Amino acid sequence: MSQFDQVINRKKTDSVKWDYTKRIFGVEDVLPMWVADMDFQAPEEVIDALHTRVDHGIFGYTMPGSKMEDAVTNWLKSRHSWEIDPKTITYSPGIVTAISMAIHAFTTSEDKIVVQPPVYYPFFEIAQKHKREVLYNQLLLNENFRYEIDFIDLEEKLSDERTKLFILCNPHNPSGRVWSKEELTKIGNLCIKHNVLIISDDIHSDLLLFGNQYTPIASIQKDIANQTITCIAPSKTFNLAGLQASILLIPNDSLKRRYNEVQQLFGVMGINTLGADAMQAAYEQGSNWLDELIQYLQENVLLIEEYLMNHLPQVKIMRPESTYLVWIDVRSLNKSDKELQELLLNKGKLALHIGSKFGENGEGFLRMNIACPKETLLDGLNRLKIALT
The missing domain is CATH 3.90.1150.10 (Aspartate Aminotransferase, domain 1)
Structure with a gap:
């Protein structure tokens, strides 16, 4: 059993x-x-880590340190062959929060945002609440009953001079589709060509089924990485959503500074103590x-x-x-x-x-x-x- x-x-x-x-x-x-x-x-290792913190009994201000950075970088390297610089890490209570702040940081009410429905609905709902116009690059069903990207339509929407942000879902929610390296390279190059920032929600990337392989779009080439903010979290992987702990990986220093400024503006600058302990334990011992x-x-x-x-x-x-x-x-x-x-x-x-x-x-x-x-x-x-x- x-x-x-x-x-x-x-x-x-x-x-x-x-x-x-x-x-x-x-x-x-x-x-x-x-x-x-x-x-x-x-x-069990996560539950034990939480018990250790609770038994200590003091829940003052905490900040994830080098051990957390090691846990995250080692996890990405071992599970996905992705080597990152720990300096790119920024923490957030959740990915929806992170996307909302990114919309505030990198777009104005005059700008447009591209999403690919059917897709996780907060993408377009948050954009609309920010009074941004949403452009829908509808995914297409092919003869094998798998979603494909309509790249002609995508480029048309990215080429709009008012389009500033593209929200990618990789792996895709709700279909579970894992985008290939070739598809992601094409997306990345189009966004570079038209100077559109990529927000990549990769929260389901650890839950790979039937031998499928995940490629982070930011891992493909440096110029794509510099135009990408990648969102990951242990919340889906280890069932920790209620502990509110997630990560943004932002290799571009100027983008990272701007995002951190918006975090400070709204007073949302980190993750809670228990969330941090759970995240570290999960990435260190949850494989x-x-x-x-x-x-x-x-x-x-x-x-x-x-x-x-x-x-x-x-x-x-x-x-x-x-x-x-x-x-x-x-x-x-x-x-x-x-x-x-x-x-x-x-x-x-x-x-x-x-x-x-x-x-x-x-x-x-x-x-x-x-x-x-x-x-x-x-x-x-x-x-x-x-x-x-």
């Missing part, structure tokens, strides 16, 4: 996922498989746990594929190359997203993310979080079958 088979009751822990379905979906008695956190305990997790997630992907083939053959998934999020294609049912949500919540008693949340071209899709024990996953799949049949 795997450690990830343990079903842990998360109710009454103020879990957004488990305790707030009434507020978010309007119903309470549903199985939540929507928001991107896992139903697994963090690695074996992550290897076991990846194996378990792969098994869950195969389980859902087999279940759908046997029980819902009209429904298919886009096999994720990374992440624990599965993009489910239900377009064959010819239901509107509103109808799908009604069926899921009221008939199936299942809470999923509806595809249009990620952009108009996400209509007819559902996003399911499969980072849960197989018992929970089978429950969710049975509920999906009830909802859709």
Whole structure:
């Protein structure tokens, strides 16, 4: 029995996922498989590090030091063959916070920002809240049921003189697509050509499935790195989102200074003590746990594929190359997203993310979080079958 088979009751822990379905979906008695956190305990080494800090009993001002820098640089080198300069590291409570600050730092209300839907919806929602115009470079489905980039349209949008920022999602959320080095090189060179800054959200990069390889866009060539801010975190990898600890890698000194100025402007200049301890422990000691997790997630992907083939053959998934999020294609049912949500919540008693949340071209899709024990996953799949049949 795997450690990830343990079903842990998360109710009454103020879990957004488990305790707030009434507020978010309007119903309470549903199985939540929507928001991107896992139903697994963090690695034992992380929990031990937190106990050590708590037992010490003093929680004064702290600042990540050289040990943290070593942990981050060693992790990126060992897991992704990416050697970084520790001086490029900046800390942030979260990647959404980091992206919001980057928008404030590097664009004005006259500027435009390019995103690639269907994509993690805070990208365009935050840009809109900053009163920036959003340009949508829609991803295209190819004959192999994988997303591809429309590079002709992308260059057209990047060439707009008002376009100043491009937000990349690598690996891609919600589809789990890992962009190839060739695709990323093409993106990077286009952004250099048109002087557009790249914000690359790489939060799912550790969760590589089925032997897929991740390339950080900033690792490809120096001129791309100098025009890129890369966002990483242990939060998805080790289920630490509530501890609010993430990292920006900014090789360009002038960009880093400007970003740090905005951090100071808003008084958001670091990460909390427990978040720092958890991050360091995860990157120093979490590799074996992550290897076991990846194996378990792969098994869950195969389980859902087999279940759908046997029980819902009209429904298919886009096999994720990374992440624990599965993009489910239900377009064959010819239901509107509103109808799908009604069926899921009221008939199936299942809470999923509806595809249009990620952009108009996400209509007819559902996003399911499969980072849960197989018992929970089978429950969710049975509920999906009830909802859709």
